[in-house]
Amino acid sequence: MTQWTEGTLFDNIDKFASALGYDNAGVILPLASISWDSPSDRDAFINMITNKPAIQGPQTDYMSHADQKVQVK
């Protein structure tokens, strides 16, 4: 099995989910499906719409960040 690669569909999903919040899967998946020229272009877009820099690269210490996004109703 291949390694987790930056700029793939699932990486895009991860970045948009972390930036936009888990509740917005209806927006996350279409945005992640866009054929971005590069991860930096994608991150620039995330930075533009959220006014926050995207989390760079695969990380395994997302827990604290993701907990802030999850708003379980």
Add this chain to the structure above:
Amino acid sequence: MPAPQKPATTPSLPGKLSTRTDGGPASKQAVKRMTGMAYGQNQDFENTEASAPMAKATPVQAMTPSAIAGAAAKAATPAGPAGAMGAGGMALPSLTGPSQRPNEPVTTPAPQKPAVDPRIAENATLVQRYMPDLLAATSIPGAPDSYRQFVNYLARQAAPVLNAQAAPIQ
């Protein structure tokens, strides 16, 4: 002013026993004079009004306190033998009856229905379509925890909706 039709022939007695000396109430309303007109210009109006006199006003009978109390008690009871029924089979309150929420200010807003987040159903649809691929990606070496958490969150959120859709229709 028309002349009295039935002039009294006996002296009037005081108070309740008095009799009118102007012939009683007229069958038509008297001509009312308009004010503020220049001298001599009111005659045309009086002639016009006198040509079509208005019928006398119906005298208003004052209600006694007991009659008022009786009317209030009647209004407090449901209308009709079975009472007015609403759409849900509940008796409709009377407009003039006592408040059913006496301790609630009139400015209190209506209770809001619990809002249903439309994104939950939308996420459930996406999960149903893409979950196998999303789950498979969680096992990719190096997959970040945030991605796994996102997939778990989708599955947890969509599970009730998917279970409801899968339940057999009664």
